Amino acid sequence: MAKQYDVAVIGAGAAGMMCAAVAAQRGKRVVLIDHAAKLAEKIRISGGGRCNFTNINAGPANFLSENPHFCKSALSRYTPQDFLALVKKHRIGYHEKHRGQLFCDDSAEQVIQMLKTECADGNVTWRMPCSVASVENTSEGFLLETDTGDILADSVVIATGGLSIPKIGATDFGYRIAAQYGLKMVEPRPGLVPLTFDGPSWEAFAPLSGIALEVEVETGSGKERGAKRGFFREDLLFTHRGLSGPAILQISSYWQPGTPIVLNLLPDIDVAQTLIEGKGTIKKQLGNVLSQWLPARLAEGLLVANGFAPDARLADMADAKLRKLGDAINRWAIVPTGSEGYRKAEVTLGGIDTRELSQQSMMATKVPGLYFIGEAVDVTGWLGGYNFQWAWASGVAAGQAIGE
Structure with a gap:
């Protein structure tokens, strides 16, 4: 018997946790799934272990995409100041290091704990480690076959990132789901790389x-x-x-x-x-x-x-x-x-073609209820906190749309 939820978020990194928390705090029953045994490793190692969690100057000009106007909507609706308000709410000390880059005074672990707390405030259910074998449309919703039991969800959010740093669990899962549903891709390649x-x-x-x-x-x-x-x-x-x-x-x-x-x-x-x-x-x-x-x-x-x-x-x-x-x-x-390739790349350029998605909600226009956020999408920021800001903004955009 499949366990039922309003939304299944696959990928418990920056974008996935943010999306899950926002949707759950709007009353949705959310399950957050990740195949890794250790939570949010990319956040943990970022910024030399202090997490360069945003850049106060972040705007559309700091992002690359084949469709450069796409990111404007999400970025304008959830700004660095909005994320900073969340950081202050959780009493996390921070400092500006260089050209608008904001870091935790103490540890990246604080950002992970903050996102976990936000998820807990919405009663998000966790499945981790949990591998998703397949995602299929049925008359009752999306059926996810996982190694911890089947899940039935009205909406599915793909927040599984790109191909960079495979040693901490990067996979092409999001790209395979996009291909399964006939969504176009922008050829991925290593970004922010020596x-x-x-x-x-x-x-x-x-x-x-x-x-x-x-x-x-x-x-x-x-x-x-x-x-x-x-x-x-x-x-x-x-x-x-x-x-x-x-x-x-x-x-x-x-x-x-x-x-x-x-x-x-x-x-x-x-x-x-x-x-x-x-x-x-x-x-x-x-x-x-x-x-x-x-x-x-x-x-x-x-x-x-x-x-x-x-x-x-x-x-x-x-x-x-x-x-x-x-x-x-x-x-x-x-x-x-x-x-130096994906082994040393901080991000993945390319990904799901944003012309396949709604810039308001991040939902695939051809597949109602299927959303793509974060690094899986063809939006890539500069070095210096910009990619985290895209993770937060795209996660919030999808979470709010699902929560309406």
Whole structure:
């Protein structure tokens, strides 16, 4: 005999718990299902264990989607200030770290406990760990076959996330359900992910692992159909396999395979002009001049990679060569060979095509009662709390619609 509920939420992460709590507090009988043994691991590990739970600047401009207007409705109806009110209600201490990013003073565990309490306030039923084998339409509602017994629900919410970080339980469950009901997908790929480089052109930079500096990074022209231009000023980190750090994670969501990213390693200095103007007064070697502005190992690596001898005297260099060097530092164009993949990606780009969903309710327009929220959907935020804000906002949108 199937157990009956008004709504079954599959996936007990950020979006799923938020949706379950909102629907349940509006009087709906809610069951929240997750296949993991440990609750909300992605929240727990986020922000270095302190959960970067939102960004006070979050708005539609901070999100990528093939259908960029879709996210406006949910984000405008549940804002960072709304989530902050919930955090304050639960007396969780927080601080702003960098560019609007808000973190718990203590631990990400506080956010998990807050969401559990909100679910408890609505008498949400938990099934965890519990695997869902199938979801089928019947005349009585959606029948979910699970390894803890069958469930019958009027509505089903898919909040199972994307493919990023498989070691903490990421699966393609949401995509399989979308395919089962004939919903279109935007091809998923890793987002907010380190980029990799190999080949002879990278040999001079491979030994620079651990060096970090603030840079400007950009990619894409935005001119071709579907292209998006990204531009960020953030920290860059050299790794054993390529480049990482916030600058690279941000630009990775805009980068298209086979195209270059362009780095300005000294955004506050016009290198060519400064070197040319200094030829008459600066008696130093080229390597020593660049080491005033850049980490010494990086300065040497850049000179060697561009055919300059680090011990060459600045005064002896032709202006044309200094312009070439300036370009190599202020406009260093390099083509990544790939990324670190879902293993290291913080999010998944793409997912359920939002043109299949109602922007008011997150319900599939072709399948009444079936909802998709959070990372499963083709809405991806920047690094810095934006993806959590989408989880909260999309979860609330679905929870309210179900609760009406």
